[in-house]
Amino acid sequence: MSKEIDKLSDAQLRAWVKAGSPVAKADGGGLTFTLSAAGTAAWILRYRISGKPRELTLGKYPDVSLKMARQRASEARAEIQNGVDVARQRQRIKAETAAAKSFAQLAEDYMGKVFPNLATNTQKQRRHHIQGIILPKIGRIAARDVNTSDVVSLIEAVGKNRSGNVAELVLTALSEIFKHGMACHAVISNPCAGVSVTAICGKTDPRRQRLKLTEEELRVLLPALPTIGSENEMAVKLLLLTCTRIGELTRAEWAHVDFKRAEWFVPDANSKTGKGFTIPLSAPALACFEALQPLSMGSRYVLPARQVRRTRNHGGADVHCEQRAINSMLHKLCAKLDGKVRRFTPHDLRSTARSHLSALGVNVIVAERCLNHSLGGLVGVYDQHDYMTERRAALDTWASFLEACMQDLPWKQGNVIPMRTAA
CATH class of the missing domain: 1.10.150.130 (Tyrosine recombinase, N-terminal domain)
Incomplete structure (x- = not known):
């Protein structure tokens, strides 16, 4: 009997783990050491109940040593001899433990x-x-x-x-x-x-429809932006010019803005889709970032928190501004404009941009990529082009249109409006 059990040694186990190749080595008495292709080492006890083969996992190596595995196997074999299906018993205990969860x-x-x-x-x-x-x-x-x-x-x-x-x-x-x-x-x-x-x-209220600000509303809104402060003005302009989401802008960091390449990278952690992407910056968008840099007062964020309460709640740490602060500011601005601009949210600026991009003749796929929308169906699977050149051209056209609205100048497809210096 001594030849049938205790076949393995600690030195062998260490060598097999170091080699990393999948193995299954018997120690005798049904105890087997296994090493998977993924590098997981474990102890398995193989036995029979009523003539049917069964397996019980005794633990992972090296958490469960060779000596400990032999001890557990010996205890399990004693129960098996008394007719206990130890694997089934463990499953039942596990289920009972799970059932006890609140x-x-x-x-x-x-x-x-x-x-x-x-x-x-x-x-x-x-x-x-x-x-x-x-x-x-x-x-x-x-x-x-x-x-x-x-x-x-x-x-x-x-x-x-x-x-x-x-x-x-x-x-x-x-x-x-x-x-x-x-x-x-x-x-x-x-x-x-x-x-x-x-x-x-009962029937729930219909979801609020996304709002598209008309050209007439933009011609009222844009010249009024300086009245809400430089940081807020630049934030609203950037939301329009880059077609980005409010959360992606509030969490933007200076390390992600490349002034030389005129690009802003939104990392995975900040992207709603969980996948980072690069936004080409038009000249007006780049000017907004340049205007915000001295206003950030050394913060790593493009739009740092301006309320003492918010920084105090974070232990005085460098934190970004809250989305709702911009949302609240926009509501107040619309109230001041006395009904000339419908009340809108930061997200409505995305639907505004998307709608106007179509009106400006931008290709559907390019417009969708400007908003970092996922392309569904076969297009999303096979089309891996980033459309950077096309997006830059589209956003330049969109910026020129917005500048015409800002300066209250007529707009014609193809014309270029000189950029005014950012405040």
Whole structure:
């Protein structure tokens, strides 16, 4: 019997791990050392119950040493001789442990494992709904005990106290958590299945349509921008000139602005799509960055926080300005313009730019790439061209059009309006 077990040595194990080639070496008595192609070393106990082959993972090497693996294998073999299916028993214990998780624990597990694959803004919004709305209501309940009635009551309360649209987002977050729970065997069903916000709260308000500022509105808005301060003026102009998202601009850093090449790089972490991209800068856009540089007072951010409260809340750290600060400022500006410009949001400046790019004759694909929209279908799969030259030409034309509006000069396709010096 001594020849059938304890065949391996520590020196052999270290050599196999160092070599890195996949191996499966038996130590005897069903205990096997395995090394995968990915470099994961583990101990497996192979045995039979009722004539059927079974496997039990005893742990990873070197966390579980050769001596420890032999001890665990010996203990498991003793249970097997008594008729216990040790692998099945471990699965049952694991399932019972998962079933004991509270909904709060399941939600934390979901956020930790799934959030890294979501866009930054989606993470922020969904975390707010989970931590601020869902967990205070059902966080302490065992995940497996949450039923459809609990979901309906929660959605009903959200629809009543907030809005149907928020209720839709909360239901989506709930359902995604339960889908994750089913995948990791923490729950056996999704109580959100078949639940409808419309059935609970009635028809939700239609989503606000994106606004396109007309040429007439732009001719009123642009000359009025100096009244809101230089930083705000340049921020609004950059949103228009670069067609970018407000979050991408507020998080922009000087290290990402290349004045010589007239380019601004938006890194993966700042991009809504999670994939970095480069924006060609027209002369007016470059002038806006140049005007903002001395105003940033040495901050690494193009638009640093200007409120003492915000920097104090971050321990005095160098932080960027808040999106809502620009949004609030725009609402006040529209109020001052006495109805000559409809109330709009920073994101409406993207739809404004996109609409005018079409009116200026810019190719659809080029216009979509100016906004960093993903190209769907086969175009998105096969067309890997970055359209940098085409985008630069399109944004130069768009900048010339905006400059004509700013100076209240007539616009004709093909003309070039001299840029005024940025304030």
